[in-house]
Amino acid sequence: MDIERVDLYKMLWNSIQVQLDKQNMTAYRLSKMTGIPLTTIYNYKNDGKEPPFKNMCKIADALDVSLDVFRERR
Incomplete structure (x- = not known):
């Protein structure tokens, strides 16, 4: 995995x-x-590992937030 991708997940x-x-x-x-x-x-x-979409949904649900909260805005 390249450095940029790890930084994105971090x-x-x-x-x-x-x-x-x-x-x-x-x-x-x-x-x-x-x-x-x-x-x-x-x-x-x-480690900057990529969470699968399924796990991101679980995390968003547990935190009671929309997945949009985790989107990077530029």
Whole structure:
């Protein structure tokens, strides 16, 4: 995977982190609410791994936000 793509997914995680912070929620709690393993959540956070659309839907639902919140705006 190229550096630009990893940076893109890290920016996506930053958007998720903003929502987690707003709701005072931990990655552990997000994992429990979504059924996504905590190690997978940390792979998104730390390694810039691409979350599949299905998991992004679960994350958006758990955070009670639209998927549009995670779109990069230029």
